[in-house]
Amino acid sequence: MTWQASNLPQKKHCFFGRNGGVSTGKYASFNFNEKSLDNPQNITENYKRLARFYNLEPNRIVRLSQGVSNKVVYTTEPSIRQLEADGVVSDCKDLILTISTADCAPVLLADYKNGIIGAAHGGWRSFAKGIIENTIDLMLEKGAKIENIAAAIGPCIQQTSFEVGAEVFETFVNQDSQNQAYFIPSNKENHWLFDLSGCIEYKLHKLGITNTENSKIDTYKEENNYFSYRRDTHKGLITTAGDFPVELSTIIL
Numbered sequence: 001m002t003w004q005a006s007n008l009p010q011k012k013h014c015f016f017g018r019n020g021g022v023s024t025g026k027y028a029s030f031n032f033n034e035k036s037l038d039n040p041q042n043i044t045e046n047y048k049r050l051a052r053f054y055n056l057e058p059n060r061i062v063r064l065s066q067g068v069s070n071k072v073v074y075t076t077e078p079s080i081r082q083l084e085a086d087g088v089v090s091d092c093k094d095l096i097l098t099i100s101t102a103d104c105a106p107v108l109l110a111d112y113k114n115g116i117i118g119a120a121h122g123g124w125r126s127f128a129k130g131i132i133e134n135t136i137d138l139m140l141e142k143g144a145k146i147e148n149i150a151a152a153i154g155p156c157i158q159q160t161s162f163e164v165g166a167e168v169f170e171t172f173v174n175q176d177s178q179n180q181a182y183f184i185p186s187n188k189e190n191h192w193l194f195d196l197s198g199c200i201e202y203k204l205h206k207l208g209i210t211n212t213e214n215s216k217i218d219t220y221k222e223e224n225n226y227f228s229y230r231r232d233t234h235k236g237l238i239t240t241a242g243d244f245p246v247e248l249s250t251i252i253l
Helices: 040-053 124-129 131-141 166-175 177-182 196-206 229-234
Strands: 013-016 061-065 072-074 079-084 087-090 096-101 105-111 116-122 150-153 183-185 192-194 211-214 247-251
Touching: 013 105, 040 061, 040 096, 040 247, 061 087, 072 131, 087 096, 087 131, 096 105, 096 116, 105 131, 105 196, 105 247, 116 124, 116 131, 116 196, 116 247, 124 131, 124 166, 124 196, 131 196, 150 196, 166 177, 166 183, 166 192, 177 183, 177 196, 196 211
Parallel strands: 061 079, 061 096, 072 087, 150 211
Antiparallel strands: 013 247, 087 116, 096 247, 105 116, 105 150, 183 192
């Protein structure tokens, strides 16, 4: 299953799900995690299939080495895991920007009027550190205009599936008291259910981006369509650090 936002050109972006690739087993089928124990040949073929969606070659892909940072890079060259960052911006045509996730929120941004695109890894840690602000700031530095930017938040873990502890609650509420609206108490003491994608959309609006769309698709619950790190953890499928499948969200000029 793939998802596309109505506020971005259909031929210029895609939030890919877990289907459409050649990986097997717990990686089935559109896995892009080279750190997993998936067959590298399968991942290579998956890259080819992703690029074919845009009628481009896989050597046009930008694949970040992601963590939980607020670092954003500008690039005009394709690369696979050579750039350590959680956000990327470009003004280069025929370059496929990608963000990998397996519950975190992928955020795609574009000012097509001025030819600037961006993509950000909206995990709660990188989000709290300012990855959204930093990605937008770099887009503006490269010539984008805030009033022209459209933003789409792709499939990610949704509130009913995302129980968090006091650390997460306090981090966000201390940053902005309005963030409390995106937490509801869970059945577990000192734990909350966090609306990550809703909070990101609030942040985008606060930064001046009003043209937003939120998929509200729950990667945790949609097992047939999306990978989920938390679901795999709960099912005992992750026995080696880093050995889990991820999907890619993509955008081009």
